[in-house]
Amino acid sequence: MSTPSLSPSQPQHILVTGGFGYVGSRLTPHLLQLGHRVRVLDLNLYTQAGHQALERDPAFPQWRSRFELIQGDLRDPEVVRRAVSGVDAIIHLAAISNDPTGEIDEVLTRQINFDAVGMLLALARSAGVKRFINASSSSVFGIKDVPNVTEELEPEPITYYSKYKMLSEWLVRAAASPDFCAVNIRPATICGYSPRQRFDLTVNKLTADALRKRVITVHGGEQRRPNVGMTDVVNLYAQLLNAPAHLINGQAFNFGFENLKVIEIARVIQAELADLNVEIKVTDTLDKRDYHISSKKILETLGYQPVSSIRQEVAHLRRVLEGGEFPDIDAAEHYNMKFMQVGRNNAPYSFFSHP
Numbered sequence: 001m002s003t004p005s006l007s008p009s010q011p012q013h014i015l016v017t018g019g020f021g022y023v024g025s026r027l028t029p030h031l032l033q034l035g036h037r038v039r040v041l042d043l044n045l046y047t048q049a050g051h052q053a054l055e056r057d058p059a060f061p062q063w064r065s066r067f068e069l070i071q072g073d074l075r076d077p078e079v080v081r082r083a084v085s086g087v088d089a090i091i092h093l094a095a096i097s098n099d100p101t102g103e104i105d106e107v108l109t110r111q112i113n114f115d116a117v118g119m120l121l122a123l124a125r126s127a128g129v130k131r132f133i134n135a136s137s138s139s140v141f142g143i144k145d146v147p148n149v150t151e152e153l154e155p156e157p158i159t160y161y162s163k164y165k166m167l168s169e170w171l172v173r174a175a176a177s178p179d180f181c182a183v184n185i186r187p188a189t190i191c192g193y194s195p196r197q198r199f200d201l202t203v204n205k206l207t208a209d210a211l212r213k214r215v216i217t218v219h220g221g222e223q224r225r226p227n228v229g230m231t232d233v234v235n236l237y238a239q240l241l242n243a244p245a246h247l248i249n250g251q252a253f254n255f256g257f258e259n260l261k262v263i264e265i266a267r268v269i270q271a272e273l274a275d276l277n278v279e280i281k282v283t284d285t286l287d288k289r290d291y292h293i294s295s296k297k298i299l300e301t302l303g304y305q306p307v308s309s310i311r312q313e314v315a316h317l318r319r320v321l322e323g324g325e326f327p328d329i330d331a332a333e334h335y336n337m338k339f340m341q342v343g344r345n346n347a348p349y350s351f352f353s354h355p
Helices: 024-033 049-056 060-066 077-084 106-126 160-175 202-213 230-240 262-272 296-301 310-322 348-353
Strands: 013-017 037-042 067-071 089-092 131-135 181-187 189-191 215-219 224-229 252-255 258-261 279-283
Touching: 013 024, 013 077, 024 037, 024 049, 024 060, 024 230, 037 077, 049 060, 060 067, 067 077, 077 106, 077 348, 089 106, 106 131, 106 160, 106 348, 131 160, 131 230, 160 181, 181 230, 189 202, 189 230, 189 310, 202 215, 202 224, 202 262, 202 310, 215 262, 224 230, 224 262, 224 310, 230 252, 230 310, 252 296, 258 262, 262 279, 262 310
Parallel strands: 013 037, 013 089, 037 067, 089 131, 131 181, 181 252, 189 224, 215 279
Antiparallel strands: 224 258
8 A cells, every 4th residue: 555645745854763663664664755864763672574674675775875774772862862963853653652561661651751752852952853743642531521532622641651642742842942843643543554563453453353263353342442544644744744834833633533433443344354254253341441532623724634544454454464474463573562672771861960
């Protein structure tokens, strides 16, 4: 599936933190394809799959002179100083990502999802970076019993992951100024293919189960789970590099267009894979969380129009899986909580104490 960009893109020098994670492994080649110079800062917690896929891309020889990898820790002041030097914009993706993984160690989650963000922002501003695009999460809202969860509602995070995502949004908002355009994006749960594939996300897991077992097991089913396609996420981040600063500076935008119940997601997958006669089984669940978001603001402010859907992402994932790219769906590397191995590092405090 190609990843279109809806606005002309002026070539820039872009730093992508976490540029070989789940989203980054799709975003990095897309930015190179658009003509940007791309520097990736990544600790490579989840194998080298994203980097290896980039180097296998037939266009990579043409891109090589515009690509740079810094393998290092976002919490290391010297690594970050080197990473932000000379870039025009930063797309900040690196994080302890998803609620269960964040619950393993609150201090670790805080160090990466909050402390390091403050340091990154400070060093970016001092280096003359002009634009900062922060990947937050719609999970900052917690559970809301209102028809439309809009940006005006107060976040009520219920996990360490969402708590520090919420607090980092304040750092980004505080850093925004006329010469430093900073914006927070709150994606819904992302679905779709990536060279650094995840099968611990609802749509991806249900699709994989449908393909290999011909059965989709739904726990509960009436809970709404907002989703957004990988193709849209990558497209939006590229578009934000050239969006008018006065429309986005200091703003937060929800980003997710399909607020379907889990049972409805299962039926979408079943319909897309109709030739396989996939069965849906419903079981009970203790997880009754039900939430949804409104993306009216980004649709109206930026005129953004979705370019993908759950069904399209399922079709793409099917082609990849049937092509044999991920022979072991159960491999730990496809599940953040199973595979992540990183320890605490309080290095941001050396920067905090001795700027």
